[in-house]
Amino acid sequence: MKPSLSLIPLGGIGNVTKNMYVYAFENQYLLVDCGMGFPDPTMLGVDLLIPDVSYLLDKKEAIVGLILTHAHDDHIAGLPYILPQLGTNFPIYGSKLTIGFAADRLHEFGIPARFQELPDGPLTLGPFTINPIRVTHSVPDARHLAITTPAGIIYHGTDFKFDLNPVDGVLPDLQKMAAIGSQGVLALLSDCLNAESNDFSQSESTLKEMFLREMRGVKGKCVVTIMSSNIHRISQAVEAALAYNRKVAFVGRSIEQNVATATKLGFLKLPQPHLINKRDIKNVHPKHLCVLIAGSQGQIGSSLSRAAEGEHQLVTITPDDKVIFASEAIPGNEQNVYSTIDTLSKTGADVTYSDIDASVHVSGHSSSIEQKLLINLIKPRHLIPIGGTYHHMIQYRKNARSMGYRDDHIHLLDNGQILKFDQDRAWVDATLDLKNVMVDGLGVGDVGHIVLRDRARMKTDGIVVIIVPVEQQSGQVRGDIEVISRGFVYMKESQDIVTAIKTEATACLKHRGVVTDWQNIRKKIENSVQKKLYDLTERQPLILPVVMEV
Template identity: 50%
Template structure:
């Protein structure tokens, strides 16, 4: 039996799949996810590898499908928790993954997978299939074991006129299908969209038309791994005599890696160092800036807020968003667009009428999804890489292709797939999965309680009560001090704070001295102050009593 476990859960991001046999484990992808607005202070999310870490089975290797962060950027956080094993990827994907690990001081070997010969990892025989996506060098994998044959079809579309002229391997996909496929995992993110996704190459003329008559700077933002789109923006800028500057660590690093490997061409005479753009007239500048998802602290967001030291936005400038918001990031993206609009600049984005052609998706629409079903012809289907509504629409497409509903598995969080033999698959056990949150340097140490406390502090404020105590006698040795943040303005709320001090003093008098049960004292003070501020302000601040031993 082969058990398939989505360790990152069934979401658009945080992709990581575990293929488990009786003795061995194969991993596919290791990505990050993005926190929602309720996860205050959280930087990113990573897959929950508890089940994997507790397994005694041998990890024979890891495959990486493509170079997007939601498929590779979890490596620096996950690999230190696991034993050494070989990793395989295409050339550009391996380079992007190596760069992510290098940023954390890691130097793990990545092997370029042989697309002609494939690779054997323990019981698993892997064959790679070239597909097109919004990042070059994407792959699907055909995974076979003595018990099953599985097609792992991560993010893709079928672009017949790609920018690099490297087309999907249709014949190879069909060959896999003729050999027999038990189960196919398939991208489903655009299962709601009719037809076929447009080719990346269709954007060139539109980009040129947007840049042609701009009187100020062109500020172009895109997902940093979209190498082909960056090339098109550079080409359009050069055509109209503009010099190009790169802003944002992710853009700068990905461009450097892609150029070194020959996936990107940037004439040196067309580049200008970002700290020298003030020496170039605005109408001769094109800035390619990271932060298209409205990430806090990104170069784009700082420019939108007027806080970037080099990028000063003027009404003659045009800002071009050449990407869609990842589900969950919509609010951050629109806030960034609003901030640019307030500065008087023209902002072009997908929702503006007739401007949809400034971005084409890297994910296949209904036509591609159904074509992949027809080419592979698996016995069972599992939609992945989308929300639940996308999975439901994918099942409707499968029904049109002749699949019964019980042949299409819509997985809930933690559910697994069990493949038994060449013709049988079913939903298996459910394993517990939780959001593993990365907060600064801490990994997994932010839970529901911490998020609840952060939410309370942000909405209700905080009150710190400092009680001076003699360390020798345990007697109160001075006046109680109260510090308020986010609750009341201390200079204008002296009477209320004095009342709060009186409440604390009254509570302390309820205990015999010397006081020994300080835990009980703290609880009583919190309860008394909570009651006071609820009556006076209808607020419920976080109250932190501190015993200061002197």
């Protein structure tokens, strides 16, 4: 039997974030991207999500390299959490800007990495030969990858659009795509996020006119929030601000860092005399000021969220101000974004966003027309939609059917499914049991369903702590049981409930004798009190029994 090629998506299938793909051939592994995802509103206290790389932990020495396709966080920001698990023995390749942004992420954590800039021509890593293809997206310096393997060529076509009038003049390399397609391509992995759109994606360069229009006549300051990696959009916002003689300040760690790196690497040219330090905002009259601020996704604790709540030390939103959301919510972030818009609107400021003016944002993703054009250029035998939610994948399949593709050549995968290829066919061979790996502060993967359930219970019903002093030899209560309630009941007005809690806890310890299993005792108190409180209040606070031996 001939050796087969395997594709294993660890993230990026059926959702827009956490992108990470593994290509396996004869026990050698090539990784593509290493992104993070956003937690949903039920994941209380969780900062971000990362791919589950447990499949790779016993294969670390066989990883030949990692390729980063572009500089968005959903493709690079998992590195600080994943590399400590996989080690740093393999090289990491990316374009100049992508490596610059990725290196910034790792520098914050003090993690070394073997970064190398992707060449323009072929790069061989083990059995894989990677040929990068220049593409346009909402972040500059993005790449597609043509991966040649003994089983055939895989075209890894992550996030893209065909912008024929890009801000920096760097066009997508359609000629190279066509040349690769003429060689015979086994499979195309394609961005499918805008598969439901039938209009050609607008050029990023159209946004300068929008900024000029929106800033015209604003009495107060102009506040623009943008994805911090969208360097071309930042550049156009700055140009518009200068046209109205406004000084520009950058506020927010991510946007400040990305602007500094992009400027250093030559991807952003800013008129330094017109830029001010964010700490000088208070010294500039609002009508002469434009603030570019991080937090376009409504992230809790971001600079924009704090400014909206009136809690930012440097930026205050007033009724004379104009706030421009020059971005759209990433699928799954809608609740946070609209909550921030509501809070900003309550300040009296004029808030503009894509729901009321579609021109304030242009997508960085291909429409169905561009996706079909890519299919025609690459001419693959198999199609695999990636980077969208499931309904985007379904629409992509419908579009591919209209081009003559059969369903057995269009593969709608789930994360963890292992798709195998030989020169004749592709099939799902097995499925990995992937976990939702959550990052909470410095903890990676130590937050699971039970922790989230307890946090949800505390949020809705509060917490009750029961401190029980128990004599070790007799197992009986010695002294007063103390009850502490937070978010459940006001104790001074609920003495009957407090008494019921103490009674239940005492009953759990009657006739015990010498106690050796204190964990069981705590669990019994928890269950008994939980049932009693539900009977009394129809609420279920988190119960924390603390048994103190005296």
